[in-house]
Amino acid sequence: MTSPKYQRILLKLSGEVLMGGQNFGIDPLYVARLAEEVKAAKETGLEMCLVIGGGNIFRGISGAAKGLDRTTGDYMGMLATVMNALAMQNALEQLGVETRVQSAIPMASICEPYIRRRAERHLEKGRIVIFAAGTGNPFFTTDTGAALRAAEMNCDALLKGTSVDGVYDRDPKLFPKANRFDTISYGRVLADDLKVMDATAVALCRENAIPIVVFSIRERGNLARVLTGQGVQTVVNSDE
Numbered sequence: 001m002t003s004p005k006y007q008r009i010l011l012k013l014s015g016e017v018l019m020g021g022q023n024f025g026i027d028p029l030y031v032a033r034l035a036e037e038v039k040a041a042k043e044t045g046l047e048m049c050l051v052i053g054g055g056n057i058f059r060g061i062s063g064a065a066k067g068l069d070r071t072t073g074d075y076m077g078m079l080a081t082v083m084n085a086l087a088m089q090n091a092l093e094q095l096g097v098e099t100r101v102q103s104a105i106p107m108a109s110i111c112e113p114y115i116r117r118r119a120e121r122h123l124e125k126g127r128i129v130i131f132a133a134g135t136g137n138p139f140f141t142t143d144t145g146a147a148l149r150a151a152e153m154n155c156d157a158l159l160k161g162t163s164v165d166g167v168y169d170r171d172p173k174l175f176p177k178a179n180r181f182d183t184i185s186y187g188r189v190l191a192d193d194l195k196v197m198d199a200t201a202v203a204l205c206r207e208n209a210i211p212i213v214v215f216s217i218r219e220r221g222n223l224a225r226v227l228t229g230q231g232v233q234t235v236v237n238s239d240e
């Protein structure tokens, strides 16, 4: 196996991947499988941060569409990400991987508050740090939370594990002839409104020159392959 391209990464998983085959919530069996992937990636010698979304449980914007106050919905969404973080922490620790959860919204009895220097120390000690509650602010997403933490923690790359194996010129689920990019610029993603991450997250990565690696987390063993540059992926990077 070739040596990993990155030394420190942030892996962002959307909440939906925790559902496994379900339509909602958390499938502990599937989370255990994801934890194995994360463990295998960690064992390539990386320092790893993790951000997990909350869309499998609650999204503020869907609540708002049904009359719920948007900010209240967003706080509910952020709480959902904490549940997901705890589920992943549990699964990783069952595999003997040391982790810490740090939440952008302090909840002292459940996990640590987000403290950058402390997170840094955890990473140095070989622990995986799971950042929960997104940015801690309504009107943002966990993609933006992931981009922010990747910048703060000086990560070499933001890996976005989804159910699609990269960035396409059209939605591959609707258009079977859609083309996948191997690499694409931040500018093109933003100009063409390609569905990689929300625009705030992409802009933050561009400003801090953090490549975004989009790949399918559903394919077994893919994360470790992508980390060695072998798996199917799209890399979003500089505009030249």
Ligand code: UDP
Pocket: 013, 014, 015, 016, 052, 053, 054, 055, 056, 058, 059, 060, 061, 073, 074, 075, 076, 077, 078, 080, 081, 133, 134, 135, 136, 137, 138, 139, 140, 141, 142, 143, 145
């Ligand atoms: N959220 C928020 N601020 C943040 C991060 C998340 O308000 O910084 C809320 C927002 O309502 C969002 C929900 O948490 O819809 C779940 O996050 P997201 O939709 O990013 O999850 P994913 O799509 O990755 O599963």
